[in-house]
Amino acid sequence: MKEWLRAHAARVGRLVLVLGWLALPAGPAHAWGFFGHRLLNRLAVYTLPPEMLPFFKANIEYLTNNATRPDSRRTVVPTEAPRHFMDVDVYGDSALTRHGLPRAYADAVALVGGEDSLLRHGIVPWQVAKMKGQLTAAFQAGDTDRILYLAADLGHYVADACVPLHTTRNYNGQLTGQRGIHALWESRLPELQAADYDLLTGQAPYLEQPTEAAWAAVARAHAAVDSVFTMEKAVSGELAEDRKFSYEQRGNQTIRTYSREFSLAYHRRLGGQVERQLRYAARLIGAFWYTAWVDAGQPDLTGLDQQPSAAAQLAAAQESKAASAAPARALPGHDE
Ligand SMILES: [Zn+2]
Numbered sequence: 001m002k003e004w005l006r007a008h009a010a011r012v013g014r015l016v017l018v019l020g021w022l023a024l025p026a027g028p029a030h031a032w033g034f035f036g037h038r039l040l041n042r043l044a045v046y047t048l049p050p051e052m053l054p055f056f057k058a059n060i061e062y063l064t065n066n067a068t069r070p071d072s073r074r075t076v077v078p079t080e081a082p083r084h085f086m087d088v089d090v091y092g093d094s095a096l097t098r099h100g101l102p103r104a105y106a107d108a109v110a111l112v113g114g115e116d117s118l119l120r121h122g123i124v125p126w127q128v129a130k131m132k133g134q135l136t137a138a139f140q141a142g143d144t145d146r147i148l149y150l151a152a153d154l155g156h157y158v159a160d161a162c163v164p165l166h167t168t169r170n171y172n173g174q175l176t177g178q179r180g181i182h183a184l185w186e187s188r189l190p191e192l193q194a195a196d197y198d199l200l201t202g203q204a205p206y207l208e209q210p211t212e213a214a215w216a217a218v219a220r221a222h223a224a225v226d227s228v229f230t231m232e233k234a235v236s237g238e239l240a241e242d243r244k245f246s247y248e249q250r251g252n253q254t255i256r257t258y259s260r261e262f263s264l265a266y267h268r269r270l271g272g273q274v275e276r277q278l279r280y281a282a283r284l285i286g287a288f289w290y291t292a293w294v295d296a297g298q299p300d301l302t303g304l305d306q307q308p309s310a311a312a313q314l315a316a317a318q319e320s321k322a323a324s325a326a327p328a329r330a331l332p333g334h335d336e
Pocket of ligand 1: 084
């Protein structure tokens with residue numbers, strides 16, 4: 001027992017070192033949620049090789065603080081929402097194979113009969129592939145502001161591609177009487193359990209085919225969708241309704257959420273799924289950053305400005321202010 005405790009304490013200590021302070025959010029969550037996205041961009045820094053690590057470590061707070069920027073942007077940029085998901089079940093699993101949906105965006109648009117049709121069901125793998133190209137160009141240009149801006153955003157979209165509920169029309173269980181499962185899986189469970197996870201993954205690999213890697217991430221996440229729903233049903237069958245939900249006061253509204261007891265039982269039933277996906281996502285984010293740097297010709301990062309410029313920091317602050325000031329409104333796609 002003592003041994004276990006020591007090992008456990010060491011692991012938690014290590015994780016706390018890596019995570020630093022990750023504040024919890026208020027309000028609705030998208031994708032991994034505030035906590036998960038910040039955690040993942042942070043973990044990804046530690047997967048980088050020695051040539052990249054000092055530059056990224058010097059900017060780890062920027063990468064953490066801006067990890068959720070693409071979600072905030074949804075309220076002000078109308079074309080933002082589709083970049084975070086893909087409804088694979090609309091197309092069928094074969095869409096994800098190499099002979100399925102075209103990897104070139106323009107070809108996919110032509111195939112489905114227009115951009116609106118494609119956007120309606122989400123474009124996350126194309127978004128990841130596009131941003132990988134942009135990050136490579138930023139490394140080539142030696143542009144610190146662009147590198148950091150794009151790395152933070154790319155980390156977000158890669159992370160979204162790894163969330164099972166970002167790959168299905170039934171993204172919040174709204175079609176199967178499991179409404180609320182989205183935030184449960186990707187926010188509540190990691191927030192409750194991440195201190196017990198072992199999320200350090202070693203150095204990220206070079207991606208020979210980054211576009212295929214983005215599609216493989218979506219395929220892997222989609223393969224987990226079935227158990228995400230089935231296990232929720234199984235645990236629901238074992239707990240009475242009054243133990244399944246609890247009620248929280250938010251402002252003058254009473255919100256029904258999954259209870260802590262249910263959340264923990266569901267987490268156990270998933271058998272490490274959330275932890276595995278987090279670990280996979282952290283490593284994949286690192287792999288995309290690393291691959292962009294290699295494809296740019298492995299530029300020496302010690303010669304660059306080591307921090308974003310004052311102008312870039314101001315722009316980031318303004319963008320976040322605009323997003324929080326924007327009125328809440330219905331958005332197309334995965335918007336519950
Ligand atoms: Zn997102």
